[in-house]
Amino acid sequence: MDTGPDRAVTSKPHVGAVRSGFAPWEDPQARPLVRFEAVTKRFDGEIAVDAASLDIHEREFFALLGPSGCGKTTLMRMLAGFETPDEGRILLDGQDIAGLPPHRRPVHMMFQSYALFPHLSVARNVAFGLRAQGLGKREITDRVEEMLALVKLEGMGGRKPHQLSGGQRQRVALARAIAPKPRILLLDEPLAALDRKLREDTQFELMGLQHSLGMTFLIVTHDREEAMVVADRIAVMRAGRIAQVGRPAEVYEAPANRYVADFIGDVNLFEGRVEAAEGGVVRLGSPEAPQGFTGFVETSHAIGSQAWIAVRPEKMRLHLDPPPAGPNRLGGRVADIGYLGDWTTYVVEVAPGRTVRAACANTARTVERPIARDDAIWLTFAPDAGVVLVE
Amino acid sequence: MRTRPPLAALAPYLWLLVFFALPFALVVKLSLSDTVLAMPPYAPQLDFAAGSAGLKSFFAALDLETYRRLASDDLYLASYFSSLRLAGLATVILALVGYPIAYGIARCSDGARQVLVMALILPFWTSFLIRIYAWIAILKPAGLLNQALASVGLPPLTILNTEAGVLVGLVYAYLPFMVLPLYAVLERQDESLIEAAEDLGCTPTGAFWRVTFPLSLPGLAAGALICFIPMVGEFVIPDLLGGSETLMLGRTIWNEFFANRDWPAASAVAVALLVSLLVPIVLYQRQQAKVLGR
Numbered sequence: 001m002d003t004g005p006d007r008a009v010t011s012k013p014h015v016g017a018v019r020s021g022f023a024p025w026e027d028p029q030a031r032p033l034v035r036f037e038a039v040t041k042r043f044d045g046e047i048a049v050d051a052a053s054l055d056i057h058e059r060e061f062f063a064l065l066g067p068s069g070c071g072k073t074t075l076m077r078m079l080a081g082f083e084t085p086d087e088g089r090i091l092l093d094g095q096d097i098a099g100l101p102p103h104r105r106p107v108h109m110m111f112q113s114y115a116l117f118p119h120l121s122v123a124r125n126v127a128f129g130l131r132a133q134g135l136g137k138r139e140i141t142d143r144v145e146e147m148l149a150l151v152k153l154e155g156m157g158g159r160k161p162h163q164l165s166g167g168q169r170q171r172v173a174l175a176r177a178i179a180p181k182p183r184i185l186l187l188d189e190p191l192a193a194l195d196r197k198l199r200e201d202t203q204f205e206l207m208g209l210q211h212s213l214g215m216t217f218l219i220v221t222h223d224r225e226e227a228m229v230v231a232d233r234i235a236v237m238r239a240g241r242i243a244q245v246g247r248p249a250e251v252y253e254a255p256a257n258r259y260v261a262d263f264i265g266d267v268n269l270f271e272g273r274v275e276a277a278e279g280g281v282v283r284l285g286s287p288e289a290p291q292g293f294t295g296f297v298e299t300s301h302a303i304g305s306q307a308w309i310a311v312r313p314e315k316m317r318l319h320l321d322p323p324p325a326g327p328n329r330l331g332g333r334v335a336d337i338g339y340l341g342d343w344t345t346y347v348v349e350v351a352p353g354r355t356v357r358a359a360c361a362n363t364a365r366t367v368e369r370p371i372a373r374d375d376a377i378w379l380t381f382a383p384d385a386g387v388v389l390v391e
Numbered sequence: 392m393r394t395r396p397p398l399a400a401l402a403p404y405l406w407l408l409v410f411f412a413l414p415f416a417l418v419v420k421l422s423l424s425d426t427v428l429a430m431p432p433y434a435p436q437l438d439f440a441a442g443s444a445g446l447k448s449f450f451a452a453l454d455l456e457t458y459r460r461l462a463s464d465d466l467y468l469a470s471y472f473s474s475l476r477l478a479g480l481a482t483v484i485l486a487l488v489g490y491p492i493a494y495g496i497a498r499c500s501d502g503a504r505q506v507l508v509m510a511l512i513l514p515f516w517t518s519f520l521i522r523i524y525a526w527i528a529i530l531k532p533a534g535l536l537n538q539a540l541a542s543v544g545l546p547p548l549t550i551l552n553t554e555a556g557v558l559v560g561l562v563y564a565y566l567p568f569m570v571l572p573l574y575a576v577l578e579r580q581d582e583s584l585i586e587a588a589e590d591l592g593c594t595p596t597g598a599f600w601r602v603t604f605p606l607s608l609p610g611l612a613a614g615a616l617i618c619f620i621p622m623v624g625e626f627v628i629p630d631l632l633g634g635s636e637t638l639m640l641g642r643t644i645w646n647e648f649f650a651n652r653d654w655p656a657a658s659a660v661a662v663a664l665l666v667s668l669l670v671p672i673v674l675y676q677r678q679q680a681k682v683l684g685r
Contacts, residue, residue: 080586080590081589081590082586082590101589101594101595102586102589102590103589103590103591103592103593103594103595103597103598107590108590108591109586109587109590111583111586111587113581113583115581115583115584115586115587117584117587117588117602117606118606119605119606128588128591128593128601129591129592132591132592132593132597133592176591177591180591180592
């Protein structure tokens with residue numbers, strides 16, 4: 001892949017970065033392509049976006065992730081110009097774009113419904129933005145051909161949208177939005193209408209397209225897997241606020257709070273009180289584990305304060321025989337087993353009504369399982385497997 | 392396969408047979424008859440007592456004489472073309488007046504839309520004749536319109552008993568039939584299409600002409616045909632607002648039938664009108680089939 005000379009390159013190792021060396025957000029000198037500055041939006045007094053601040057950099061694939069109603073779509077629509085912020089500013093290339101109507105913004109959107117013009121052929125749909133830019137006939141024809149080839153719809157230019165399959169329509173919508181070369185492409189739940197298999201393939205195609213075009217993409221989605229696969233960075237949103245911004249691996253492995261930990265995948269949360277915190281190690285006293293929990297932390301925690309330790313199911317270790325006594329150790333009974341083929345999820349009841357999940361990769365080709373329902377079992381996890389959260 | 396109870400499927404055909412096909416056959420037969428000074432005022436009449444011979448002489452007496460008379464008489468042709476012209480002109484005015492109304496209603500909030508559509512239909516609660524008579528009171532030389540004009544120092548207008556009066560009446564009476572189909576397509580239109588057009592660089596005006604308007608053409612076509620077809624044969628409006636100078640087929644039929652007691656001529660005009668309206672009716676049917684088939 002061509003990284004280009006203008007790409008900000010830092011020497012730090014990049015945990016979980018798809019593109020090594022691409023991290024312009026770590027460069028304090030870099031000017032973001034898009035900057036949301038404490039943007040607030042209310043609808044009839046209801047707050048939709050609450051003082052959201054975000055930087056999106058040139059060539060970045062950025063995801064806004066959150067449940068429906070969290071304000072992610074409103075934030076995107078404000079960038080497109082369909083909504084106006086009540087407070088705060090939106091900067092594009094350092095310029096406040098408050099006064100610009102949608103048709104003057106070099107920002108194009110791919111709509112969730114695709115919003116293809118039903119009276120126009122595929123080619124005329126793709127040409128729509130080019131005509132509005134006032135390009136010549138020849139140029140438009142060439143560019144439409146180029147775009148249709150890019151989304152693998154060669155020879156489909158003469159068809160009407162209603163003659164296409166859902167996946168083809170999605171491609172036309174994509175081609176139409178990128179044809180006029182926007183500074184940033186907005187994708188509003190672009191894959192929501194596709195079936196699972198097609199969605200997964202399209203995710204990789206979107207990434208490939210974004211890399212080869214060198215364009216900046218902003219995607220809005222409620223599907224965490226989709227966001228994790230495609231994005232360089234994810235902003236997790238909750239009730240109009242940005243809960244965390246980071247690389248997919250960062251928000252997964254180092255969630256900033258319980259909400260993010262829970263929204264980005266399955267998580268086991270153990271509550272306790274800080275008993276000791278020194279040398280980057282925190283010990284939590286908790287009625288759940290006989291000898292409490294320990295975890296590594298970077299920030300300081302006050303003795304006696306409430307905290308949680310969050311552990312992903314795949315980081316839990318299962319033991320058929322009691323492991324040696326120590327922290328991070330729980331005993332229980334297998335309540336449920338979910339066999340998924342590649343993974344098996346064990347639901348372990350550690351106290352009446354309290355279950356913990358553990359997931360194991362099925363690396364061996366065996367049909368017999370060593371663990372069955374109602375088996376007594378022990379769970380442990382390493383001190384670096386859990387994240388200590390205070391929020 | 393969709394199955395229907397056979398009897399229910401017969402119902403529309405039975406209806407059409409009794410209330411359209413039979414009366415129309417009678418009118419066609421009348422148009423092929425000759426005028427006589429008798430009661431009823433036409434010949435031949437079917438003589439059932441004479442059996443097959445009576446049937447034979449009955450069909451032998453039918454001819455196209457009346458149509459020949461129609462084609463050679465300037466009065467009929469003039470009223471025919473004048474009807475088409477007035478109905479066409481009224482359709483254009485209806486489109487120009489009705490489109491902004493339909494567009495405006497479709498862009499209102501849900502609550503306001505219901506009130507406005509209701510307001511559009513509300514005049515139907517008053518008798519059609521009374522509403523047209525009301526226009527006489529407005530348009531007559533010393534009517535409300537000229538009083539209003541005089542009060543602001545403008546010269547009076549002569550509208551009643553002219554073609555302008557007929558156009559006013561046609562546009563007024565048929566406006567809901569233009570607005571409602573247009574409103575139906577405009578209201579159904581996906582708002583994200585307009586957003587997409589603006590997003591791709593169209594001004595709001597550009598988005599209207601490149602997206603909203605072309606997509607509303609089926610509604611415009613439906614409205615135009617629904618108005619044009621009955622307006623060509625309209626009788627009450629030209630009779631009350633048009634005066635003796637306005638020639639329209641509806642009045643011609645009425646005159647032939649009631650004033651001249653020339654039933655064959657009246658029937659022939661009616662048949663000629665229907666045949667010439669077949670073109671727009673077929674157009675309308677095809678357009679509706681296209682909309683439904685989508």
